[in-house]
Amino acid sequence: MAIIHQAELQPTKLELLAPWLPRQPWFTQPGTAALHKVGSYRFDDPAGEVGIETIIVSVGRSTFQVPLTYRAQPLAGAESWLVGTMQHSVLGPRWVYDACADPIYVAALAASIMLGRPQAEQYLQNGENLELLAQTVFVRSTGPKLEAVPDVSSAAPRATDAGTAIETADLRLLVIRRLDLDEQPVGPLALTGTWEGQKDTVKLAALVMPDISAG
Template identity: 50%
Template sequence: MAIIHKATLSPTKLELIAEYLPTQPWFIQDGTPELVGAYRFDDPAGEVGLETHVVTAGERIYQVPLSYRGHELGGAEEWLIGTMDHSVLGKRWVYDACADPIYVKALATAILTGQQQAELNVEGESQPRPSTVTVKGSGTLDGGVPALSASAPVSGSGVTIIDAGELRLKVTRVLDVAADASATTAAAPELHHELILKGQWAGLEKPVELASVIRN
């Protein structure tokens, strides 16, 4: 469950994303970013906001995972996107979430156990707010997720690779909406096969692959 505050942000998330995208090797500068939708994962400790944005720029669709922190993340200066003033929570440090261990664990958990996006509970609203992007992992693992020790993410060719101890995660940056991710089968617990996170949003005819995991 994600708690969403009704707040003003300066700069906005999309403004930060627009400054960040041109610095990335997987971004082709062919248009101004526009938001398609977003989904969240939970931080069990409730300290870190985990929100992934799907944006268009020109004819391409990009995936941008962000993590929001109340303090700097040690050793992650290279992946700091910027800071923003949150009218409720104060100053927030915004990171490329692929370098944030809380996000890496949440993503792996969602994929391996077949979880969906976090429920959005907006402050002052009695009913959860629907997510503009819905996601689901293809795994069915009942046990715990292996211990992870994420290394620095490596980006290129439309993806970001995260070696995380026993697991290797791939976050798709340039989304292929023509490929069909709906027909996936769960891998055996040994993880000899790739498991994926698939997502869908309004106007998309079939699910698209957002991320995957395989055992190293």
């Protein structure tokens, strides 16, 4: 369960992403087209300490996937993956990371694909009450479901012009950044999504585990 606070962010998430996106090897949109948020989905951190949100943005005719983690303290060793910092009017300073370098996100993504763990329900904190928010992006695993997620604490991300590969000794995840809205996802062990205006499923991430049979 993700708790969303009625808060002011300085800078906003899109303001934070605007200068960061053009520096990424998978961002291919020329010019200075404005960012538009299509929607987002979240995963749960079992410890409840790290916010995990993936934002889908459109820029011109392209659509990109941007997984982020929000932390109250810097993540050691992830300096080169820092998107920036923001001030949250309720939670205070937040360090915002490209989530592919954050082991909390990597474990959550792997659990979603491998175990079929659902995306987090989102609730708005309104005084002492929690109001269930409608999802803007719906994600699911293509299966088949496996039994366990390997240790991902040593996961090392590598950005390419196609996306971000995250590798450990036992698995390889590929997070697709520039989304193909027309290609129909095929095969098991993938995460797919839909959103308003996008009824056909879109491939968001995939898992390759050469030492584990998916049959």
